[in-house]
Amino acid sequence: MDRARYGMVIDLERCTGCGACETACAQENNIPPSTPEEAAQGRTKSWMKILVQSEGEMPDVEVSYLPRPCMQCDNPPCTRVCPVHATYLSAETGIVGQLYGRCIGCRYCANACPYGVKYFNWQRPQWPQPMEEMLNPDVAVRYKGVIEKCTFCHHRLQLARDQAAFEGRDQVRESDYQPACSEVCPTRAITFGDLDNPLHEVHRAAQDPRAFRLMEDLGTQPKVIYLRKGK
């Protein structure tokens, strides 16, 4: 298989803050529902989270939405601080992975991440019965005491590779591998693919003059790119 550098472009001018990406992500990645008690302690988990900001006063109030997955940095601060190499940058895909079996729950990575997208499992994940029946068999349920994060739904990449191999192809097509958030987005605000592949839509979108990255000055080189006029 060829190497790729998977990334995401999110057009903030198209995003309506509908929340479908949050729900689809939770569904796809077996993220348990939160309780009000967990929310009060600030311990909810959302691999994809829409941040809402309003500015101005009536009648000139503006609302902006910012969908925030893991930034999948090319220079990720989280991997450097992990004492057991449980979090790593894949040279093959560019995806920042998390090995739950290796994680010791020190939470150094969560503190090092400037974007706040690494979540610690304070409790054993639970679903009200019989909701366990809907768990995605392709994604492991994380246990108490480990960190978890957005993976760009890399289990789908594995399925896409299997399918490509089955069909005798040595390349994964752009449409074969899409994370749940970009697949469900009704306004097509989220574009996903190989940033280095000029045939992929995301490659072209990343060159848009409106493009910017969150906290670029930190040098983390995120592979999640946002589009908005005036940045």
Place this chain on the structure above:
Amino acid sequence: MKRRTFLKLSAAAGAAAASAGCARTYELLPGMNPRGWDPHAETEQTSFCTLCPARCGLRVRVVDGHARAVAGLAEHPINRGGLCRLGASALQLRLHPHRLVSPYHLTDHKGVIEKTTWNAARTALVKALSESQGRALVVVSSLAGSTRIDLWRRLLGEIGGEVVLWAGDDMEASWAEVARWTMGVDSPPAADWDRSDLVVTVGLDALATGPSPVWAQHVLGSNHGAQRWLHVGPRLNATAARADLWLACRPGTEAWVLLAMAYVLLKRQAHDAVFLARHTRGFEDLAGQILEQLDPRRASRITGVPEDRLLEAGVMLSTSRRPVCVPGEEALWTANGHVAGWAALVLNALSGSIATPGGLVIRPPLPLNDLPGKIAAAQPLGLWLRRVASGDAVEPAVLILDLANPLFTFSDGSAVGRFFAKASQRFTFSLFADESAVRCHWQLPAAMHLEEWGDCAQPPGVPFDAYLLKAPAVQPRGEARAVGEVIVEAAADLGVELPAASYTEILGHRAAGLAGLNRGAMLGDLERLEQVAAMEERGWWFGNSEGFGIKKLAEGGGWADLNTGTPNWSQCVGTRDALVDLLPEALGNAHLAPPEEPPRLVATPHLEVARDPDLALTVPWTLRTAGLVEGQSWHCWAGINPVTARELGVTDGDLVRVRVPGGAGEELRVHAAVLPGLMPGVVSLPLGFGHRPGPSFFGGDDMRPVAHLIPLQLHGKLPTRIVGGVPVDLEVDRG
């Protein structure tokens, strides 16, 4: 024991265990590995969502007979792969821990319920219907355009009785009433947003609550940069946030914002004179009234919108080629709701946007095969309640609810409650033991949308012709049953003639009527569907060689014609002279008598999450994505502008009392949410909270909180309880 012996014994025990392990079959989940089990047998099933009227196409991933994922169907012309957060939560609804999965019978008036069987329920249903003497009433929710409704109508047409529909229609009653006054049609028209270059939403949160939110979002996304959006309403909702221009007005004054825009249109002579001369009456009088009495300066005083913004909106309207204006609940559910609906229709008429591409679209019914025999009329619940009040309809002896919870979702739940008490036999087919279900004698578990056959002709809010059909993706949970099958069985017991003996065959019989259409195509290949539409647009004859077999239709998800085109004018307008009446008699001079002196504080209602508040907030992830868990607001709240909050001494999160001064309604005790995106002097009240099986706002009495607030005498001419624009008092609860 020596170490060597221990190791030998351990090795032997390990080998025995290993060989035993090889011989047996492990149970991964209890009861999931019967003989012939094919590990990881995986299929994908096409379906559609019924949680709001939009009917988005779904792709259901089924592994070992269990639905594991629901995604949007990319080949579906309505949602094109997209979904809203409610649609994406379908599996949570299916597996909700509070779901009703067995039939129950309320045995006495003390509320003792016991498990029963479907056979006993069916016998009781048939007995009650046969003894009802024409006093049966079926209330159906959210299933507009389905054969299931037609089967109820057929059943009651034969034995006597009435079918009423609740699908948020009480909030849209004013729009439907305006359509009757001006165009002589019973159902409000859909809007062709996709081909419009200016979408004007009036109190309608099109992107969040519908009527077809995913379609609206698709339109916004695909026409990005080429289409302008203008929103009129007191609240910065999702649509207002994305609009190119938001005109924040006082609740109940939306009509005069639109009339000010009409003023600019007329002054600039940008109205469609040819259309108005050919298809309308009353234009000259109306134009005179607008130009003489409703100028933007006066409208600014009435509405609170700065005059320059009204002029800017008027210029936007007059420079667009295909504008379309659609009103929604925040404008329609006010005392001036019918004026707002009328003004929206007038704006469309002045722009020539009725029955044209990019304008309001009236779609005639599809030629599905009819059910034979007598068919009972269907009507909105609000209209039926009004008929009962005036003695035109009899009170029901038998009440049947089909996926409806009118005690909670209907604006006047207490009126529905009175009929509950009078009906001696009450049946409900429900997903949950909700507010209405617990008051029924027979609580019967219904299959949800992934678990049953179903269809929908002409989904509301979508501007092209479509007939959608779905097969069950998974077995119903527990003892839940497809209601369509139960109706067919009851019909057989009552001797009511139907075209086939099973529900599935009846669906096939109806769908076969599409075979002679010679237009459109079956779903499953979006590219082909678009090619067919393009050919039709160029006037090509398109031979239809497809067989409309139910299996083939269900595989793709149905049939659609994207190039619905313009129907005959006679099909669009039902008035005697086939002209749109711009000044209907029923309107009187309401448009010339705006509320000049705004009260200090007024209420505005709004939907949250999705159009169907009955189901939306039962879904945990939907709650979370709505920000309700993070915001710790599991209950209803009262939104208030920061300036008004300072004046009243209210801070964010305070417990406040809201009541209607001088009204007979109860007090609403809620937390205040200080929101910058609200008009000063406005209290916004979300609908759909305090709902079972989630936290209950009013404890034992579970009707919609807003229904407690607004007294009955505010009904006025409309069959609904008015909320928007009602003066309210708000004070901090010091107790």
